[in-house]
Amino acid sequence: MAHPVQEHQSRLPVAQAAVLALPASSQTQDLRPRLSAVDSLLCGAFAGAVAKTVIAPLDRTKIIFQVSSKRFSAREAFRLIYCTYLKDGLLSLWRGNSATMVRVMPYAAIQFCSHEQYKKLLGGDYGSQERALPPFPRLLAGSLAGTTAATLTYPLDVVRARMAVTAKEMYSNIMHVFVRISQEEGVRTLYRGFTPTILGVIPYAGITFFTYETLKKLHAERTKRCQPYPHERLVFGACAGLIGQSASYPLDVVRRRMQTAGVTGSSYSTIVGTIREIVTKEGVVRGLYKGLSMNWLKGPVAVGISFTAFDITHDLLLKLHQMGYSIS
Numbered sequence: 001m002a003h004p005v006q007e008h009q010s011r012l013p014v015a016q017a018a019v020l021a022l023p024a025s026s027q028t029q030d031l032r033p034r035l036s037a038v039d040s041l042l043c044g045a046f047a048g049a050v051a052k053t054v055i056a057p058l059d060r061t062k063i064i065f066q067v068s069s070k071r072f073s074a075r076e077a078f079r080l081i082y083c084t085y086l087k088d089g090l091l092s093l094w095r096g097n098s099a100t101m102v103r104v105m106p107y108a109a110i111q112f113c114s115h116e117q118y119k120k121l122l123g124g125d126y127g128s129q130e131r132a133l134p135p136f137p138r139l140l141a142g143s144l145a146g147t148t149a150a151t152l153t154y155p156l157d158v159v160r161a162r163m164a165v166t167a168k169e170m171y172s173n174i175m176h177v178f179v180r181i182s183q184e185e186g187v188r189t190l191y192r193g194f195t196p197t198i199l200g201v202i203p204y205a206g207i208t209f210f211t212y213e214t215l216k217k218l219h220a221e222r223t224k225r226c227q228p229y230p231h232e233r234l235v236f237g238a239c240a241g242l243i244g245q246s247a248s249y250p251l252d253v254v255r256r257r258m259q260t261a262g263v264t265g266s267s268y269s270t271i272v273g274t275i276r277e278i279v280t281k282e283g284v285v286r287g288l289y290k291g292l293s294m295n296w297l298k299g300p301v302a303v304g305i306s307f308t309a310f311d312i313t314h315d316l317l318l319k320l321h322q323m324g325y326s327i328s
Contacts, residue, residue, distance in 0.1 A: 039314075040109075040113040041109040041110075043112060043313040044108045044109040044110070045106070045109040046309060047108055047307070047310035048105055048107060048306060049105050050306070051303070051305040051309065052104045053100075053101070054302070056094045058294060058298035059100075059298060060093065061080055061081055061294065062295060063256055064164065066257070066290060067161075067260045067264055069282060071286060072290045077291075095164065099174050102156055102159075102160075106152070107150070107152075107153040108149070110145075110148060112310055114144070114149065118140075118145055119141045123137075138210050139209075142210050143202045143206030145205055145209065146202065146204060146206065146209075147198060147202060150197055157259070158190050161259040162181070162262075163177060181262070192259055193255035193259045196251045196254040196255040196258065197251070200248040204244045204247065205244070207243055207244040208303060211239060212236050212239075212240040212303075215236040215240070233304070233311055234308050236307070237304030237307035237308060239300070241300040241302060242300045245296075246295075249292050250275075250289065252295075253287070253290060254268075254278070275288070
């Protein structure tokens with residue numbers, strides 16, 4: 001529950017949010033007050049939870065196609081969704097979403113919070129801590145944030161993928177997945193596919209954050225408004241997600257194959273071997289880019305909602321601070 005903070009505390013600087021402010025003369029200045037790291041963690045967790053819950057049925061469908069050799073098409077994807085609904089009910093479309101929430105909330109929280117910290121660090125190094133970062137450190141901050149979050153939450157991603165592609169009788173809950181994998185396949189299995197994940201996260205997170213903040217910077221310069229409207233943020237986030245996910249999609253397919261090898265009966269063990277087998281059996285476009293059109297639908301929506309939810313929650317917390325209240 002919100003409670004008043006002391007007057008001298010309300011004047012302290014707080015951690016910068018992932019929003020670029022209106023330019024002053026020829027250089028874009030970040031005029032927004034800064035929130036604490038705890039506040040950034042809360043905003044990031046909320047943003048990730050909302051975004052992933054909205055697109056969970058599409059995400060589950062994409063994973064099912066990614067880990068199988070069945071040819072993907074929009075018609076087949078929606079047929080799968082409809083058949084799943086008829087067989088197991090509406091809530092079955094969100095199977096694995098509990099594992100997604102357990103993963104995505106800390107992942108998004110760490111990613112957004114660390115992004116703020118990396119921006120501050122790189123801003124100081126480049127002498128531009130109070131301005132929008134130059135292009136390269138802007139890209140680097142996003143890549144480092146994504147890598148940090150992926151490294152700390154990776155086993156949860158494996159668990160989520162397993163729950164998405166198996167029947168509910170195989171795994172009763174998240175802890176059951178951890179126990180069975182550890183006992184039957186070994187603890188190292190929880191990190192299977194980690195290398196392609198990191199190789200994919202570096203361009204994905206870097207390009208996504210870079211694109212979003214660049215669009216906001218250009219928007220501020222053109223409109224002379226410090227903050228875009230919510231629908232503009234959705235568009236900027238959608239563009240960022242579309243570009244970022246398209247650039248790293250083949251590695252996403254590879255990591256899903258490696259993560260679920262234990263339950264699909266496949267023998268994917270290395271990145272090169274997995275790529276070779278996919279290309280040989282299914283081809284480049286139909287194999288490595290399987291489900292990309294589904295990603296073009298769900299990815300921009302998820303990223304747009306995530307960035308927008310983060311910004312709106314961030315602005316709400318700022319207003320509470322300015323009114324003399326704190327939730328952390």
